[in-house]
Amino acid sequence: MATVSLENMSKSYGPVAALQALDMRIGDGEFLTLLGPSGCGKSTALACIAGLEKPSGGRIVFGDRDVTRLEPHQRDIAMVFQDYALYPHMTVRENMLFGLQQQRVGRAESERQVVRAAEVLDLGRLLDRRPAELSGGQRQRVAVGRAVVRNPSVFLMDEPLSNLDASLRVRTRTEIRRLQRELGVTALFVTHDQEEAMVLSDRIAVMRGGVLQQLGRPMDVYRDPANLFVATFIGSPAMNMLEAELMLQGDTVRALVSGQTLSLPRAVTRSSWEGTRKALLGIRPSDFGITAPADAALRGRVFLVEPVGPFAYVDIDIDGWSLKGTCDPDRAPAIDDVVGLSFVAERVCLFDPETELRL
Known part of the structure; x- marks a missing residue:
């Protein structure tokens, strides 16, 4: 497990500043959500942390290790995207085992980790099915399971629930939070849904136009907004x-x-x-x-x-x-x-x- 520190991190695409001087520290084992409307920079920040994008300025530090210029496979992360991105020719078990095999984890230990994650995510009876035989919610849970079985230092999630219907979204977010707590893994979650952020997070980072507006515990941000944007964005109906x-x-x-x-x-x-x-x-x-x-x-x-x-x-x-x-x-x-x-x-x-x- 690891802390994640963003030190004055910025990202520009030509003249367009997607992130501006982003400073925050995510504690070891903490669940932090980057929250904001489309185009606010939250997915760009996650992509920089994952190594999929390189910052234009500043540093990214995992624990005491500067990972700013490292490739994704060198960062000990796992990531879940909005799209499930499962291997269609593999069973659920094989999809979840794949990352462990790449890490050269022993067969017995790999099977143990897959079975444990499958039990938590209610996938035990589906391990021998292929993705085409699963519902959308089941596929997303397989994607989550495939990520967490690797025991990453940092677990990244980019709007993983947005394709699910309302009732399944509620159930899946509960499973994600329970699994994260059981594993004690440091987690960063990106969403535009303020209810998801309130329910899941230890702390919320509210973003707008690439700038961090407020960072705090969910009820502190809700009750004590720093500015008009935070006050009207957090809470439904709006203030x-x-x-x-x-x-x-x-x-x-x-x-x-x-x-x-x-x-x-x-x-x-x-x-x-x-x-x-x-x-x-x-x-x-x-x-x-x-x-x-x-x-x-x-x-x-x-x-x-x-x-x-x-x-x-x-x-x-x-x-x-x-x-x-x-x-x-x-x-x-x-x-x-x-x-x-x-x-x-x-x-x-x-x-x-x-x-x-x-x-």
């Missing part, structure tokens, strides 16, 4: 945003929102300023509760109710701003009802509308 005018009054921040005044603790601010200023006020839908208009500082009119099982999302118009709150689906308001919105003031996030940084 509600409202234009506000702020005024500091002792230990209280007064926020004027669409003609309605909210009182917030000064602790919600992260930077020093005096007087009044413009801001974007963010509150997650799960932190907005529906209440009687007389009991709330914010009031608006209901225009949509979306039951999703254990709760319902309620879409509310406040002077042209569309917000989502939550409520018990059995007590949901009716369309056109005027309702109040209650929230925990400490959960409010404030952002500078120009720099998009957290205030």
Whole structure:
């Protein structure tokens, strides 16, 4: 096993900067996810770590070994791609044994490792089948098994679940996480799916335009976003945003929102300023509760109710701003009802509308 350190790593394709000064350290045995939209640089970063691409600048270090210029086979890694890339003429057992044979691992030990991985991934009864006889989910599990049986120092996964249907994706991600913990292998996972990142990761690295935006534990990134992009990218539905005018009054921040005044603790601010200023006020839908208009500082009119099982999302118009709150689906308001919105003031996030940084 190994730590992975990216030291000021950059990658450019001609004038296009795909990665800019990427600095992070992944701990031994840690599961870290690179998360972001298409084109943010996350797959490029993984390709550089794997040795499939050479960085334009900076270093990649596994443990105390500089691997920046080493070829993939010299790095002791295993990688799973979005495409299964199985050998069609080989059985599941032979596909999983192939990498071990290349490493000249003994037959008995190779068989033991394959059987163990097959049990964890529920592939035991499929070992003598060929890929054409398997479902898409089974093929992807074979690809995962083929990678992990090699006992790599670093396990890399580039959106390995994106071709699976929703229910199989949930089951497979659970199997991947359990297997990674049992093996104690250092793992880097690439996805654009923030729910996958939240569920799987010890830490999440949120990327945008080749730049690392925030690195932290899943709930820290969710509750304490560093900027507007992270706040709106993490969480589904996205964080509600409202234009506000702020005024500091002792230990209280007064926020004027669409003609309605909210009182917030000064602790919600992260930077020093005096007087009044413009801001974007963010509150997650799960932190907005529906209440009687007389009991709330914010009031608006209901225009949509979306039951999703254990709760319902309620879409509310406040002077042209569309917000989502939550409520018990059995007590949901009716369309056109005027309702109040209650929230925990400490959960409010404030952002500078120009720099998009957290205030």
